[in-house]
Amino acid sequence: MAPSVAEVERAHPAAVAIEKLKADLQANPNPTNGPAYPAYLPHYDTQEKFHDTELFEHADPGLRANPAKPSLINENTQLRHLSPYLGTEIRGVQISELTKGGLDELSLLTAERKVLIFRDQDFKDLGPERQIEIAKHFGPIQRHPTSGNIKGFPEFHVVYRDAGHDYFKEYVTNARINYTAWHSDVAYEKQPPGTTFFFILDQPSVGGDTLFVSQVEAYNRLSDEFKKRLEGLKIVHSAVEQAEGSRKRNGPVRREPIETEHPVVRVHPATGEKALYVNETFGRRIVGFKKEESDALLGFLYDHIAKGSDFQIRASYEPGTLVVWDNRVTAHSAIPDFNAEFRRHAVRLTPQAEVPIPATSA
Secondary structure, eight states: OOOOHHHHHTTOHHHHHHHHHHHHHHHSSSOTTOOSOGGGSOBOOTTOOOOOOOOOOOOOGGGGSOTTOTTTSSTTOEEEESOSSSOEEEESOOGGGOOHHHHHHHHHHHHHHSEEEEOSOOGGGSOHHHHHHHHGGGSOBOOOSSSOBBTTBTTEEEEEEBTTBOHHIIIIITTSSOOOOOBOTTTTSSSOBOEEEEEEEEOOSSOOOEEEEEHHHHHHTSOHHHHHHHTTOEEEEEOHHHHHHHHHTTOOOOSOOOEEEEESEEEOTTTOOEEEOOOTTTEEEETTSOHHHHHHHHHHHHHHHHHOGGGEEEEOOOTTOEEEEETTTEEEEEOOOSOTTSOEEEEEEOBBOOOOEEOOOO
16 A cells, blocks of 8 residues: 555655645646646655666667668658767657667667657657567666656656755755766666666756767777776776665665676677766776775766767757667766756666676777
8 A cells, every 4th residue: 555645754755745746636636737647756665675686698689780770760750960979869750660670770879879869759658568668678677776666667767856846956956056967877787778768748848958978989089098098997886875865865775775896998789889987976986996096087087078068968858759878878967957846757768788898908
C-alpha cells in the first residue's frame, strides 16, 4: 500500500510535494494547470530495494548497422547540424516506427553525432511498456538507486520541477552561484550507459535547456604527448555522495553505493573514437596518484571540458522532443534557468552498455 501523506512528510521532502500533488489530482482530476502526464510523476519508495548489478555481455547495436543509415537519412528527413562536433536536429523520423535494423542505425548515428534531437515524436504517448521495449534494444535499462521513478516501472528516471517541488533551489542554487554540473549519467556503474533516451512531457515557455559537450573533441584538442600520459590511467567514479545526499533527505537508497574504476580515456566500440571519460559529478581520484597530483590533473580536465564552448551545444525542447545521446562520449548539464512556477517534467531511459574499453597508445 502506498504511504500516506503524513507518513511521507516524515520521510522525503520531494515526496511530500509529489504526494500532495497526487492527492490534489485525485480530488480534481482535470486541473487547469496540472501535469499533462500525471502517470509519470516521480515515485519515491524508501522500502524499494534493488539487487547489486551483475556484469553482462554487451554487443553494441551500432556494429550491426547499415553505415548508410537509410532509415534515418533519406528524402523524408530533415537534418540540421548544430555543431561540427556534436548535435543534430532531426525531423521526419518517428522513433516508434523504426525496425530493429533502424534502431541499430540509430545507435550508430548517435555515436557519430553524439547528440540527436528528434522533433515531433509520439514517443511520450506510447506508454511505459512500449517505451521500455524500444530502449531495451540498446541494453539493459539502468534502475536508478536514488531518484524518483515511476511506480511499477523502476526503469524510468523522472526529472520533475514545479513550484512545490524545486530541488534545484533547495539543494543546489542556494549553495552555489550557478548550477552547471557536467556529468555522464551514473558513471559509477560497472557498465555505464550508452545510447540514452530523454523525452519531455511538460516544459516552461522559456529555458530549461540542456548543455552537451563532446568528450571526443575534448580529447582531440590535447597534445599528443599529453594524450599518451592519460591513456592507461584510471579514475574512480563514486555513487557514495549521491546515496548520502538521498539519505540526508530521508530518500530512497535502493542499493548500496559503489565505487568503480574506469579508464580516463575510453574507446567507442562502434566508431573507434577515443574520448575522455571524466566528470566532476562522479569522478573522485586518479588511481595510483597522490591527492595533490590527482586534484591537479582532474582540475585541468574538468576546466578544459567546462570551458570548451566551441565543442559544446545547447539542446532546446519543444512539444514532442526526444533527445538521444551517447553517454560514453558526451557529458551534459541541466540548465534550471526557468522560474519554478513553471513545470518541467521529463523522463530518461538509460540503457547500460559495455565495460568501458581503455585506450592504448599506438
